[in-house]
Amino acid sequence: MSETALKAPGVPDTNRWKALVFIALAQLMVVLDATIVNIALPSAQQDLGISDGNRQWVVTAYALAFGGLLLFGGRIADLWGRKRTFVLGLTGFALASALGGAATNEAMMFGSRALQGVFGALLAPAALSLLAVMFTDAKERAKAFGIYGAIAGGGGAVGLILGGFLTEYLNWRWTFFVNIPFAVIAAAGAWFVIREPEGGRNRSPLDIPGVILSTLGLVALVYGFTRAESEGWSDEVTITMFVASAVLLATFVFVESRVKAPLLPLRVLTERNRGGVYLSLGLAIIAMFGLFLFLTYYLQIVKGYSPVKTGFAFLPMIAGMITGSTQIGTRLMTRVAPRLLMGPGFLVAAVGMLLLTQLEIGSSYAALLLPAMLLLGLGMGTAFMPAMSLSTQGVEPRDAGVASAMVNTSQQVGGAIGTALLNTIAASATTSYIADHIGSAATRSQQQLVQLQGQVQGYTSAIWFAVGILVVAAAIAVTLINAGRPDMGAATGAGEGAEDDMPVPVVAH
Template sequence: MSRWPALAVLCAGQLMVILDGTIVNVALPSIQQSLGFSQSSLGWVVNAYLIPFGGLLLLSGRFGDLFGRKRVFLTGLTVFTTASLLCGLAQTSTLLLIARFLQGVGGAVTSSVTLAMVVTMFTEPTERARAIGVYSFVQSAGGTLGLLLGGVLTETVGWHWIFFVNVPIGAAAVVLAGRNLAPERGTGQGRSTDTLGAALITAALMLAVYTIVGATDHGFGSLHTLGFGLGALVLLAAFLVRQAKAEDPLLPPRMFKFRNVTGALGTHTLMISGMFSFQFLAVLYMQKVLGFDEVRTGFGVVPVSLLIGAMSLFLAPRLIGRFGARTVLLVALLLIAAGLGLLGQISSDGAYATDVFPATLPLGIGFGLAMPSLAGLAMSGATPQDSGLASGMFNTMQQVGSSLGLAVLSTLATSRTNGLLADDTPRQAALTGGYQLAFRIGACLVLGAFALAAAVLRTPRRPENAPPASTTSQSAEKAGKDTASA
């Protein structure tokens, strides 16, 4: 079967996972009322998904390299679909949290290898740029679409259906993926697995995500945050020591020698951290200051999704082919920073047309150009046998960036709002003042991403991972078999 229908299957699975990261947000009040969550425990409906998702991406990506990406993708998709059914059927808060944790596991396993499979299937530069554009659209617009879909489903048929909708889509994707994705043996058949390294990095990432998402409630200077943060750093240090000594390390040290891999990961983290101020705080501004309901809020972010789709699907591949991924990325980051800067000027007595909509234009265009450029640069620096790991690392940084952006920006916004309220500032103006500060900090984070990208990233003229002459024929033979199978 053609590679493009196979790409559609991969993107369908990825879209479900991305949607689920935000579709739940607008349904939280209904879930709280239905299952009796307390206000303090309600956040765990989101965190129970985020923690395993962020913690298992890197491990799952490496398992894709070792044991076959198709096998890992199908396993993750099956777990995610089954867990979605359990979420929809949950009648108690405990059962919902357990099912959400399983969803996070399935989502991580599914997402970790998707980008690597896209890169493997499409080897011709123009086709690869176009395919990465499709993948990037799903990655970047899925979260925004989740806000709209979550509001519509919750208000029309109930919160259970934000989970039930995944079941038929997931089941069809499993069947189609089994038929259409090329089988892979993997490079680790018959090799030992770095079990200790796997345990250390999974524990470190889960603890790090838990610390970040908990910082919103406990504060960054609290004993809780500092203690768990130190624990995550200790586990990470132990993991790095293990990788330097292990015979078959889970994360080969050679990965950090590739300039574009490390540069793209850092740029991605900073960009996502800043962009999250729009995805989260603009929604709060529309609801709490402008008085929008869930559905109207969802439609309010639709322009960003439409622009992301137009840019990543149609314009980005052409611009990258003509000017190079690095140049396109730098322009895109400046556009994102400009959009966040506009949001930093919102007013407490403003309107959507004058305060929010103008910012959606540079944000949608910038993000739609940035994601394909970053994904292409990150994967260009990885060898074929490490592409699953690079894909997992790329998605891990997106998850860490989202969690970091949520914790830092929401904490700063809340702190600023509380300070203004203490000075007898009207509530609407105090809320707006907090959002303004967060948007401006977000713009600074994106400018930091611009500086890092300008200093480190390079558009490769040929693969940085070109194999030595002795292995060229073997690699070419393998690539030919993969292409034929796809």
């Protein structure tokens, strides 16, 4: 085939499917890194002499760099090329992981985590936008995003299992070193296999004011929620961060509406289907992140599970996500409108969450936790897959990177909100329960029982809020998203013409 020959979108392309393997591997590395370090944190804290007041920075440094730089990373992918940005992100992530594994003090640890966040912000949008421009045929896209959605949803639980194994049987440092083979294999494979479609690169100059405003605004927002979790909502710095974030992000939107080559073209946000996806997905992540936290604490503190056993306890959720995403979602995505998968998916997850409001100290894993996790996984997997696909469907190739970055941004901000908001609700309910019941506990064992009951009461109170959040996410998905089936001409919804949804030509290399 000649250099200019076009590939018909329906013709099988083994290179695309090989590329998907390496993109999925990279995505798994980024997602599991969000939870794998949490399991290792107590051991790392002890080894490196990190104070209780500073230990949150192991998580916060990563979250701030990753969340703050995602839009910038997405636009870099559009400017430099997605493949190049993807490989650079993987290389940098591997080096940062090596630095973290070799850390000898807290400064080295915090620096390595921030660097992981920086390169993760390059890597994650590039990965999703590569899928968006490489898989344009409806059926192929459904399969590719089914796999990607399963990994995006279930990777966190995989991180808990892997983190437990590595911490318990090797050393906390291996939770960092394990990223290196992931990154090397994915980078080498991507370099030789990925053939990025030509003609989709954004040649506009970089919007420097937009980069500064969006980065500072998102960092302030994520840090505000992170600080609210540890210092409270009335803390002066917390309030200052929220006010600064609101001012910076409002200014960012104003600037983007005026400049010729914006960092985030407002057309990406204002199209109702993409807006609906970003909003509903962000809300679902708020519910899910809080749940991961509570279930980990419940299983380890209340039930006395080891880190490895805790990780395996999440397997039904992973199985549910894989089934929901690769079987239910993939099979139905080309037959029904996305909202008819996303809405019911979030509701099924809400039913699973509803079961968990019945948690007690002596609750049976098999009778309560297992079916609840299975429903959560099925629901989230079914909803995530069309959401990931729709978030980049119909977007102009030159905006694919920044549209992908918005998906990651909604997840990252949702995670920060979920951890802070639901943790605050849980802590308040626990304190209230213990204050009301501790007086009637005469012996030490009775007092310990009240403490445990208080913790469970806190978890269930917060989970009730998570149920409500998932119901709202389902309502938004059903009412705001109006896209038709991907194989119908109107896959991009009312906001964009069918010509925008034409398959991107793939040039033979």
